[in-house]
Amino acid sequence: MHGGAFVRSRHPEFFSALPLSAVVVLWLNDTFLKARFHNAVTGKLSDLAGCFVLPLFVAVLLVPLGWSLRVRAGVGALITTAFFAAIKCFDGAARTTASTLEWVTTSLGVDGPHRLLADRTDLVALVMVPLAVCFALAVPSSAEPLS
Secondary structure, eight states, rough: OOOOOOOOOSSSTTTHHHHHHHHHHHIIIIIIIIIHHHHHHOOOOOOHHHHHHHHHHHHHHTTGGGGOOEEEEEEEEHHHHHHHHHHHOHHHHHHHHHHHHHHHHTTOOOOOOOOOOGGGGGGGGHHHHHHHHHHHHOOOOEEOOOO
């Protein structure tokens, strides 16, 4: 406890409990749960978490452009929707993305193959994109007490 100290995240639309929890879920699912259970739930869980967190991540990456949060979240939603639809509808996009991810993670010292499948049933996860935008616009930007 820090005796009433306050923490202020510069970008709570991404750096707060819910989006960071989605990152953890994505990592746990892709690293452990899919290998152990490999079922319909684990198949969709990463898609749902990714479609929630990616627009928020893109919104933070766009901060240097000086755009408002509303614009950044909207652009993040558009980029996420286009990217996710491409990798779920086109085999070539899925293969290229998987190869790129494998190259990046291997360069960072993380081994393991990346498999992305073009599966149009995964498009249901796009429901998370507008929820992410609503979250970004609703999250308080004021200081929050440390617990």
